[in-house]
Amino acid sequence: MSAPTLSQYLLAKQHSLPVVTPQLQELLMQVSVACKAISVAIGKGALAGILGQAGSDNIQGEEQKKLDVLSNDIVLAATENSGCVAGLASEEMDDIYHLPAGAKQGDYLMLFDPLDGSSNIDVNVSVGTIFSILHKPEGKNSVTTEDFFQAGSKQVCAGYAVYGPSTLLVLTLGDGVDCFTLDRELGEFILTQTRMTIPVDTREFAINTSNMRFWEQPVRRYVEEMLAGQTGIRGKDFNMRWVASMVADVHRILTRGGVFMYPFDLKDSSKAGKLRLMYEANPMSLLVEQAGGASTTGRVRILDIQPTGLHQRVPVILGSKNEVELVTGYHLG
Ligand code: AHG
Ligand code: MN
Ligand code: MN
Helix, strand or coil, rough: CCEHHHHHHHHHHHHHHHCCCCHHHHHHHHHHHHHHHHHHHHHHHHHHCCCCCEEEEEECEEEEHHHHHHHHHHHHHHCCCCEEEEEEEEEECCCCCCCCCCCCCCCCEEEEEEEEEHHHHHCCEEEEEEEEEEEEECCCCCCCCCHHCCCCHHHEEEEEEECCCEEEEEECCCCCEEEEEEEECCCCCEEEECCCCCCCCCEEEEECCHHHHHHHHHHHHHHHHCCHHHHHHCCCEEEEECCCHHHHHHHHHHHHCCCCECCECCCCCCCCEEHHHHHHHHHHHHHHCCCCCCCECCCCCCHHCCCCCCCCCEEEEEEEEHHEEEHHHHHHC
């Protein structure tokens, strides 16, 4: 038998995994439709006039690109009337998004980063979409922002699409990590890799070293020891990679291992980190842990953090388990 489509895969999972309800199945199909639409838009690029700035800022003071806004609209359009969600939240919306009047409320809440790696859009480098799905708290009619404040360990499902040479969808339903490739002729995501596993050891790290002067001592020590190579304390040479699209960097780590860091730094004391907990760090941390890796802030497990803000930022250190444990150990002294 040929490899299953996403819909065939979800149908089969409905029998083996109790978390896979018909509503979750439908929601994931709608998310996949949105990812296909974003993939098509990105593929057209300048031909569709979608590159460049939108002329607006998001709540985090970042300039929005046209594709940030377009991708946000595509995900909303695919999910708001699906009957599967009770509320949505995104990097590009200040507050939670309430469903249109008359739309049927579903059992789930979804947070998303519609377009991750915005700085790479205009230079034709891989970008992606990240999503995190939570249960709507039981017995509530209207959804509040606080309902979204659930620790990452409560996620029902997390995933991302990466728009690279191929468009991929990577998914966890809390039982391992599987990867689908978009067959552009069929218009279907086809299962191409099951049980993605991150090797516990690695010789590759990813960090934006232009921030080195702002790092704390434990990260500085860790990176210096890797840079010292074979004759240093680590006794081996390391390679460095930094795409500046978290989806692409995490996808490389899920594929062949590595350690990714956007650590705490002293660049801007009002920010705990650069990446956002609820729609970047949490979904990626669940995927990484499900693939046998680890994810911390340097001090605590990311999935244990009790959120207090929709757009709250956290330091992120994730990937190959032994490396994450080593640098976390340096923080904890
Ligand atoms: P976004 O485009 O959604 O704002 O996220 C960008 C993030 C992340 O994808 C990436 O790892 C990081 O920003 C890159 O930061 P630098 O530009 O500081 O390297
Ligand atoms: Mn992002
Ligand atoms: Mn984004």
